[in-house]
Amino acid sequence: MQDNEGKTALHYAAINDNKNFVKWLVDRANFEISDNEGKTFLHYAAINGNKNFVKLLVDRANFEISDNEGKIPLHYAVISGNVKTALKVIENTYYIRKRDNNSKFPLQYAVNDSRMFESLVFDYKKREKYYKLKDALECFPDANTDIQRFISNWKNGLWVPGDD
Numbered sequence: 001m002q003d004n005e006g007k008t009a010l011h012y013a014a015i016n017d018n019k020n021f022v023k024w025l026v027d028r029a030n031f032e033i034s035d036n037e038g039k040t041f042l043h044y045a046a047i048n049g050n051k052n053f054v055k056l057l058v059d060r061a062n063f064e065i066s067d068n069e070g071k072i073p074l075h076y077a078v079i080s081g082n083v084k085t086a087l088k089v090i091e092n093t094y095y096i097r098k099r100d101n102n103s104k105f106p107l108q109y110a111v112n113d114s115r116m117f118e119s120l121v122f123d124y125k126k127r128e129k130y131y132k133l134k135d136a137l138e139c140f141p142d143a144n145t146d147i148q149r150f151i152s153n154w155k156n157g158l159w160v161p162g163d164d
Contacts, residue, residue: 006035012055014044018065022053030062039068046073046089054089063093070100078109083119084128090120090130108130110144117149 002008010029013021034040042061045053054077057063066072072073074093077086090096090106097105110116121136136151143151152158 002033002035002090004070005107006037008033008035010041011035011039013052014041017048018052019052019070020113022056025105026060030097031057032065034065038065038069040065040067040073042073043071043076045068046076046085047080049077049080049085051082051088053083058092062096063089066096066098066100070098070102072098072106074098074106075104077102077107078106078116078120081113083090083116083117086113086116086121087126091123091126091128096130106136107135108139108142111139112152114144114146117143117147121154139141 007055008029008031009021010031012018013025029041030040034043039047039082040061040066042054042057042063045057054073063073072093072095074086074089074096075098077089080086086112099105107117107120110120121131133151133154136154140148140151
């Protein structure tokens, strides 16, 4: 059942970070239901940077669903600033270069957060490279100085994914 905003109990559980209710609902709910903004439970879990909710959804939810702004959960996970949540979302997202209605792909929302940007380019813990140099170069004009330096080093061969 949805309210006048199109939200279900599951949406509110994610918005309010209600872990117990989410655990109770996990096998009973439809995770694909979107509200009037086109957001699903997974969008709200990403917005709130809730890695545990995202983990619950790995085999239950579609990580590719766009909301009315064209954003997939990965956009919101990056915007949230929670690197662990963003990494959990990105490893379950097939099309990580999906552009929203502003023509931005998720990495472009990390241009002022060096830790997030570098983690999305290369996850040292999993030894996994997500974005390519061409993606980083597209972010260069809007990036802060530290990220521009990182991208320049990568472009000039002074850094390669996996360098410790």
